[in-house]
Structures are given as structure tokens and as C-alpha cells.
Amino acid sequence: MQSLNRVRKHRVLGLAIGLCAVLVAGQVSANGAIGDHVNDLKGHLNSYSEEVNWLVAKFGEVVDTYEKKGQKATDTKVMVEYWEGVDFHSAIETNYVPVYASIWQGIFGVKQAIEAGAPIAKVREEQAKLNQALWQGLGAVKLASQYQEKGLLAKVQTTEVEPTTMPEILDDIKHRLDRVVAKYAEKLPDAATSIVHDTYLHRFEGVEGALIEQDAALVEDLEKDFNVTLPQALNSKTSVDDVRKVVESMQAKLDKAKSLLQEAEKKRKDVF
Incomplete structure (x- = not known):
């Protein structure tokens, strides 16, 4: 398939930096509006599968061009255009962000290897990682469709919900x-850092008073x-995996904080 009817106009990657300053809650996409298809995953599984096959083929064409014609003849920018142009992009973004970040990581793995003039074996290795992430993402969306059909997934919000x-x-x-993590994988460290600062100011500071009473x-x-820790990781050009480790550590602490607040609320209700 040489073209895809559903491919939307390419969203200029640089614009994402500015757009990310306007954060959204819940499952709203940070890359722009998402379609209603994300609330009917099962009805769109065939098209998602078609898109993944198309992406694998188109990314393969880029690598084939590099192998046959060399670096100067290879346009790596189209890889981002292909990825941002399919509905599967928002389907995985709203359902499984870790794999979404891995796909971006894979795209840039291939892109940077070609731009660095790496041996074709190295480029093929990066291509295999990217393909694996794409198929893993499709599997995650299929699983999410089952949960969605059973009513176990909340409806994806397309407008901000506080x-x-x-x-x-x-x-x-x-x-x-x-x-x-997703923004860092997209090679947008400034956007990622903006999310951190905004989240601290407009979310964490709103609960820290109650948390201090439980665990200062x-x-x-x-x-x-x-x-300190997360901003430094974002600014040090470390790997996506290292940034993910910092985030996972923070999320574990947030889970503990949530349990403490819920337990405190339960005790308060028991008293009254």
C-alpha cells in the first residue's frame, strides 16, 4: 500500500514543544485532537492492523533505500510523518504510553543510525526493535479493546477533565x-521538562499539604x-530507559502516597 487515505496532514514536530505547555488530564492526547475511534477500539482493529503493516513496510522502504542508495538519498524525516499520520498513533498513545514511548524510541533509533552513517547491520537491528515495538503496541490495543468492550476502561476524554x-x-x-517519558522519547526534552514543572505546580502542590501530615x-x-532528579535526567541526554526508571520510581512513591491518603480518609470517616 503506497498511500493511506486516513493519513492526516503532517503535524510539524517543532510545534509540539509549544503545544505541550497546554497540558491535559486523563487520557487526552498531548499531540493534538484524538478521534472518536479510540472509544471504539474493537471496531477499528482491522484498520489499526492495516496501519501497522503499512508502517512496517514504509519504514522498511526507508532502510532499503539507505542500503541501496546511501545516506544522501535517504529521507528519514518521512518516518515521523508516517507515524504521526495514522490513527493507530492515538490508539496506542491513549492506552499504553510505555509502548508509545518505545515506538518513538525505535523511530529515532533507525533515524539516527542512518543519519550517522551506521553500517546497514546496525540499522537493521534498530529496525527490528522498531517493528517489535509496533507489533507490541498492536497487541496492547487489542487487549485494551477487550477491556473496553467489557466496560472496564473509562471513556477516553477528548476535552480536559480536572x-x-x-x-x-x-x-x-x-x-x-x-x-x-513519551515526550523525551520524541526527542522533545524541553516539552518533557515543561510537563514536569507544570505537574508539580498545578497538581502536586495541591496535595502535598495533606501528604505532609501522613509522611513528611x-x-x-x-x-x-x-x-532535581527528573529534570537533571531530562537535561543530561540520558537514555529513555534511564528516564523511565526515574519516573517508575516516582510513580511507586505516588502509589504509596495515594494509599496513605485513602487510609487517612477511611480513619476520618470511622471517627465520624
Whole structure:
């Protein structure tokens, strides 16, 4: 398939930096509007599968061109255009951010290997990682479609929805941290850092007062993560995996914080 009718106009990658300053809650895409298809995953599985096969083929064409004609004849920019142009992009972004980040990591793995003039064997190795991430993403969407059909997944919000309780705020913070990893994988460290700062100011500071009453040391630890550890990781040009490790550590602490707040609320209700 040489063309894809559903391919949308290429969104200029640089614009994402500015757009990311306007953060959204829940499952809203940080790359722009998402289609209603994300709330009917089962009905679109065939098209998602078609798109993944198309992506694998188109990415393969880029690598084939590099092998046959060399670096100067190879346009790596189209890889981002292909990926951002399919509906599968938002389907995986709204359902499994870790794999979404891995796909971006794979795209840039191939792209940078070609731009560095790497041996074709190295480029093929990066291509295999990218293909694996794409198929893993399709599997995740298929699984999500089953949960969605059983009513076990919340409807994807296409407009901003503010969390109203402290546990909801902590869940939202965890999701925003997933977005940090995704943006870093997209080679947008400034956008990722903006998400961190915005999340700290507009989410974490709203719950830290109640958390201090339960575990002041935990709050201090998270404050350091938000203001020192994670920003330093984003600015040090470390690997996506290393950034993900910092985020996962923070998310574990947020889970502990959520449990503490829920337990405190339960005790308060028992008293009254």
C-alpha cells in the first residue's frame, strides 16, 4: 500500500514543544485532537492492523533505500510523518504510553543510525526493535479493546477533565509522568521538562499539604524528584530507559502516597 487515505496532514514536530505547555488530564492526547475511534477500539482493529503493516513496510522502504542508495538519498524525516499520520498513533498513545514511548524510541533509533552513517547491520537491528515495538503496541490495543468492550476502561476524554479528589490528582500525576517519558522519547526534552514543572505546580502542590501530615519524608523525596532528579535526567541526554526508571520510581512513591491518603480518609470517616 503506497498511500493511506486516513493519513492526516503532517503535524510539524517543532510545534509540539509549544503545544505541550497546554497540558491535559486523563487520557487526552498531548499531540493534538484524538478521534472518536479510540472509544471504539474493537471496531477499528482491522484498520489499526492495516496501519501497522503499512508502517512496517514504509519504514522498511526507508532502510532499503539507505542500503541501496546511501545516506544522501535517504529521507528519514518521512518516518515521523508516517507515524504521526495514522490513527493507530492515538490508539496506542491513549492506552499504553510505555509502548508509545518505545515506538518513538525505535523511530529515532533507525533515524539516527542512518543519519550517522551506521553500517546497514546496525540499522537493521534498530529496525527490528522498531517493528517489535509496533507489533507490541498492536497487541496492547487489542487487549485494551477487550477491556473496553467489557466496560472496564473509562471513556477516553477528548476535552480536559480536572481531577476532583486527591487520589484522582495522584493518578493524574502518574499519567502526566508517563507523558514525560513519551515526550523525551520524541526527542522533545524541553516539552518533557515543561510537563514536569507544570505537574508539580498545578497538581502536586495541591496535595502535598495533606501528604505532609501522613509522611513528611515522602513529600520531601518527591519534591526532590520533581525539582532535581527528573529534570537533571531530562537535561543530561540520558537514555529513555534511564528516564523511565526515574519516573517508575516516582510513580511507586505516588502509589504509596495515594494509599496513605485513602487510609487517612477511611480513619476520618470511622471517627465520624
